[in-house]
Amino acid sequence: xxxxxxxxxxxxxxxxxxxxxxxxxxxxxxxxxxxxxxxxxxxxxxxxxxxxxxxxxxxxxxxxxxxxxxxxxxxxxxxxxxxxxxxxxxxxxxxxxxxxxxxxxxxxxxxxxxxxxxxxxxxxxxxxxxxxxxxxxxxxxxxxxxxxxxxxxxxxxxxxxxxxxxxxxxxxxxxxxxxxxxxxxxxxxxxxxxxxxxxxxxxxxxxxxxxxxxxxxxxxxxxxxxxxxxxxxxxxxxxxxxxxxxxxxxxxxxxxxxxxxxxxxxxxxxxxxxxxxxxxxxxxxxxxxxxxxxxxxxxxxxxxxxxxxxxxxxxxxxxxxxxxxxxxxxxxxxxxxxxxxxxxxxxxxxxxxxxxxxxxxxxxxxxxxxxxxxxxxxxxxxxxxxxxxxxxxxxxxxxxxxxxxxxxxxxxxxxxxxxxxxxxxxxxxx
Ligand code: ACO
Numbered sequence: 367x368x369x370x371x372x373x374x375x376x377x378x379x380x381x382x383x384x385x386x387x388x389x390x391x392x393x394x395x396x397x398x399x400x401x402x403x404x405x406x407x408x409x410x411x412x413x414x415x416x417x418x419x420x421x422x423x424x425x426x427x428x429x430x431x432x433x434x435x436x437x438x439x440x441x442x443x444x445x446x447x448x449x450x451x452x453x454x455x456x457x458x459x460x461x462x463x464x465x466x467x468x469x470x471x472x473x474x475x476x477x478x479x480x481x482x483x484x485x486x487x488x489x490x491x492x493x494x495x496x497x498x499x500x501x502x503x504x505x506x507x508x509x510x511x512x513x514x515x516x517x518x519x520x521x522x523x524x525x526x527x528x529x530x531x532x533x534x535x536x537x538x539x540x541x542x543x544x545x546x547x548x549x550x551x552x553x554x555x556x557x558x559x560x561x562x563x564x565x566x567x568x569x570x571x572x573x574x575x576x577x578x579x580x581x582x583x584x585x586x587x588x589x590x591x592x593x594x595x596x597x598x599x600x601x602x603x604x605x606x607x608x609x610x611x612x613x614x615x616x617x618x619x620x621x622x623x624x625x626x627x628x629x630x631x632x633x634x635x636x637x638x639x640x641x642x643x644x645x646x647x648x649x650x651x652x653x654x655x656x657x658x659x660x661x662x663x664x665x666x667x668x669x670x671x672x673x674x675x676x677x678x679x680x681x682x683x684x685x686x687x688x689x690x691x692x693x694x695x696x697x698x699x700x701x702x703x704x705x706x707x708x709x710x711x712x713x714x715x716x717x718x719x720x721x722x723x724x725x726x727x728x729x730x731x732x733x734x735x736x737x738x739x740x741x742x743x744x745x746x747x748x749x750x751x752x753x754x755x756x757x758x759x760x761x762x763x764x765x766x767x768x769x770x771x772x773x774x775x776x777x778x779x780x781x782x783x784x785x786x787x788x789x790x791x792x793x794x795x796x
Contacts, residue, residue, distance in 0.1 A: 367744060371505055374747035382505045387598025391672035392509045392742075394495045396756055397768045397781040400431040401442045402793055403511035404493040405780035408443050409795075411489075411513040413778075414732050415723050419450040423486030424477050424516075426457040428467030428676040430705075431494045432541070433791075439493065457488075463539060464594055465705025467492030467512075467676030472711070474516040475524050488516035494675035497754060499548040506597045508672025512680045521720025521729070525698070527578050528714035530570030532563045539706035547761045557600060558640050560704050564593075564604055565636075567702065567712035568611050584617035585609065588714070589697040590686050591660050594679045594704045595668035604702065605661045606649035610639070613649075624652040663689050670739055679703050684733055691730035695719045743774050764789045772796045 367390055368382040382388055394403070404427065412419055425447075427439045438459040447455055456477070460469035467490065474488030493511035498504045538556035541549045575583035585591065585608055593601045613620045613628045620628075631645040639645055650657075666685040668674070674681050679701060686699065694717040704710045720726055745753075760766065767784040775781060779796045786792070 368505060371747050371750070374751075375505070377505075385599065386505060387602065387669065388505065388672060389669045390742075391505065391507055392670075392674075393497065393507060393745075393750060393753065394509045394757075395753060395771070395774070396760065397771060397775070397783075398509075398779075399433065399782055400429055400493040400495055400511065401433060401439055401791065402780040402782055403495075403509070404429075404439055404443060404491045404513075405446065405793060405795075406778065407493075407511045407513040408446055408489065408491060409780070410778065411515060412446070415515065417487065417515065419447045420452045421486050422447060422452065422455055422489050423484050424456045424474055424488040425491070426470035426473050426488070427459045427491045427493065428461070428465075428470040429459060429493050430461050430463050430466055430541070430675055431547070432461075432544075435544075439491070443491065462709045463705035463707050464494075464596075464673075464675045464678060465703055465709040465711075467680060468703035468705075468711055469709075470676075471514065471516070471680075472713075475526070478516055478518065479526065486517075490514045490516060492674075492676035492680055494677055495547075496673045496675050497547055497757070498551070503551050503553060506673050508668075508674045508678070510667075510671055510674035510677040510681055512674075512677040512684070514680065515724075519721065519724075521718055521724055521726050522699075523716050523718070525714040525716055528571065528575055529711060530567045530574060530713075531709070531711040532566035532570070533709050534559075534563075536706075536708050538708065545762060547757065556596075556706055557603075559706065559708050560594075560596075560600060560710075561604065561607055561640055562636075563704055563708055563710035564607055564702055564712075565611060567710055568608055571700075571712045571714075572615070582615070582617065584612045584615075584619045585656065585660065586617075586619040587698065588700040589660065589694075590664060590690075590699045591702070592664045592679060592682045592686060592699055593661070593702045595665070595682055596673045596678070598665055598669050601661065601665060601668070602650055602657060603646060605657050606646065606653045609653035609656065610645065610649045627652050667735065676705075685735070687726060688730050688733045688735045691726040694726055741776070770794075 368388045372382045440458050460466040470490045474490050491513050495509040496507045538559045539551045572583045593604050595601050627648050664682040664686045667681040699715045702712045765787045768782050775796050780793050783792050783794050
């Protein structure tokens with residue numbers, strides 16, 4: 367619980383819960399890591415949707431959690447497919463901070479849309495453990511893995527022409543110390559880079575949309591906006607920023623009251639606009655009623671789990687699918703993916719009810735988010751800190767056994783048992 371962590375860290379009351387907007391944070395115990403989590407989600411997806419492993423023709427993994435500098439996480443997942451005799455699977459890992467999952471997803475979608483497609487499914491896995499050194503960034507950690515099946519006649523289809531990227535060279539968050547799992551972070555710079563990338567993608571996105579659709583795009587043209595979520599406050603600021611963009615573009619969807627409140631900020635330079643606390647407050651206030659409708663449904667899992675790096679955006683999408691599946695037919699969702707360093711893409715998707723087992727209603731029931739959240743176990747901050755200390759020693763280490771404590775893991779979960787003297791890792795399934 368973030369409330370307990372606030373007290374433990376001596377932060378002022380409300381800093382993590384209201385200031386960052388986070389409720390809880392997940393982390394890996396010593397028996398789980400990005401490999402075990404991805405084995406678990408791939409196995410679970412194939413089983414729950416009864417997909418024959420032979421039907422997977424491409425498997426891509428997005429992750430920024432480095433366990434091995436050469437051997438991809440994808441190769442670990444091949445164990446599942448080798449058993450059924452399928453070794454003909456393209457794809458490896460993609461990595462650039464929180465963006466690797468999106469790179470993997472776009473690769474798979476492009477493959478299915480291409481000449482090279484052999485008629486089988488693509489499978490995308492996003493898996494990360496977000497841990498920070500002691501300090502202000504630590505409460506913005508999290509951990510999760512997500513698996514997504516890509517194929518034709520899907521209930522979620524890409525509007526592939528409506529896609530815009532912003533890529534640049536910055537040092538906002540990076541992992542240069544190969545002996546440590548923790549990143550080097552310039553927190554304030556990373557927030558500004560995120561918002562600048564969002565603006566740039568949105569401008570390009572609107573331009574491309576207008577050229578193709580023959581009319582301007584504004585936030586009223588999508589039912590939901592789903593953002594990469596390092597912590598919820600940045601998502602609130604991001605949506606407010608899109609609203610401010612629409613105001614500056616003179617969109618007819620901005621009402622008179624909002625125009626009046628944003629008028630004082632209409633002459634700010636780009637740089638000034640990122641620094642203006644007053645603009646931040648005013649735009650969040652005028653965008654609040656739309657945030658509640660268009661963004662809030664995507665915030666459930668990110669607020670409960672924390673930053674899941676590559677999985678964060680897709681956990682936010684899963685939150686919308688889970689809570690709104692009955693009313694998504696025909697609707698548009700705009701996604702914004704950000705990875706420090708920096709890479710970012712805004713893209714658009716259209717939804718339809720779909721066919722069983724890939725209907726939105728079945729996806730929602732398989733996700734079973736409420737039950738999964740309720741069955742979590744709360745850990746005291748002291749135990750969380752002890753676990754991170756232990757993992758600091760285990761990172762890059764060889765020749766150790768884990769405690770093999772699987773009491774908190776649901777049946778079917780993969781877990782780490784030991785690492786041998788050659789650094790080879792061994793997993794078992796509960
Ligand atoms: N009650 C309510 N709100 C509070 C309180 C309180 N007691 N105390 C502080 N706040 C508010 C602040 O006003 C601020 O809100 P605002 O931005 O709306 O003004 C917010 O809580 C955070 O407080 P700061 O003092 O700005 O926080 P700090 O500088 O200590 O750390 C940061 C925040 C920079 C996000 C840090 O957690 C971090 O570095 N995280 C990792 C980097 C990151 O996630 N970057 C995002 C993009 S890159 C990526 O995805 C990794």
